[in-house]
């Protein structure tokens with residue numbers, strides 16, 4: 001199977017490999033849809049995270065709110081964003097943390113028309 | 128006979144719904160976007176369909192990684208708004224049209240489109256925001272809705288070509304429904320945006336504008352856009368635009384553009400809207 005999407009910079013395509021790697025991480029995120037689970041996670045994160053058989057790295061990425069790390073370890077943004085909702089953190093703040101900008105800088109970039117595709121298409125072509 | 132008369136393409140950004148729900152549409156940030164939605168609302172008010180087939184995607188709300196279906200039809204008579212972590216949107220519940228929905232499911236499967244079928248599911252912003260954009264804030268939605276949910280999160284998403292062909296099959300299926308019904312079809316999601324990674328915030332207004340143009344001028348080009356081009360040019364979440372091609376396929380050979388609006392940004396997204404009629 002052609003996996004040439006790995007050539008796109010700064011982009012984690014959620015394919016079968018990522019799905020397998022991130023299954024328990026993402027299902028932990030999904031569980032936060034339920035209020036009782038949010039309460040349990042808030043009361044004792046350690047005990048709650050024990051319910052999901054994640055790798056130590058994945059668990060640390062969640063504890064550190066390492067948004068990029070979570071994606072690299074199989075997280076999908078629609079799932080990991082449930083942690084941001086839990087933390088009451090905005091999409092712009094998360095976008096900024098993934099791309100090394102402050103929330104305000106990120107918001108301003110969007111108002112100015114967003115991140116340009118120029119120079120962001122391909123690692124190999126550098127365009 | 129039932130017939131598909133109109134097609135609406137629109138982004139379904141959650142923040143657009145939140146702006147409506149929290150009375151922010153007249154604020155400086157949002158006003159230009161919402162002003163541009165008004166002609167579409169007037170169109171829907173004047174041309175209210177009996178039923179809308181609403182093509183959208185679920186964002187890990189009704190479904191999770193437990194089960195991923197590529198194309199799924201909602202056949203229930205009622206779909207409650209989903210709780211996406213903020214409590215359910217305070218919008219009317221969505222009434223379905225089980226007779227037409229089952230007719231679609233049966234016709235499409237016999238026509239070799241293997242649809243999954245849902246008798247119970249909540250619907251998230253992907254479905255309710257397009258209703259808010261085009262209908263405002265009524266006490267009840269002015270038409271019945273058949274949700275058609277497409278996987279756009281798990282790679283590989285269905286191809287744009289497959290989506291277009293599904294749209295063509297939907298047109299045929301609707302036309303074989305005996306009751307006289309005026310049916311509209313929505314294609315939602317997009318346009319260019321990327322929520323994830325170091326490239327988060329990507330917008331490609333040129334890509335979006337050409338996409339809007341070619342819904343009438345060069346459908347063939349759109350149908351042949353592959354995964355790589357969507358991912359690269361319109362951002363990892365821009366691939367939601369394949370859902371517009373189901374809508375376009377359902378309008379038949381020729382479609383006429385009635386209205387369009389495009390605005391950057393709505394939150395992290397290039398927000399587009401188009402109203403088309405089957406010609």
Ligand SMILES: [Fe+2]
Nearest residue numbers: 184253316367
């Ligand atoms: Fe979406």
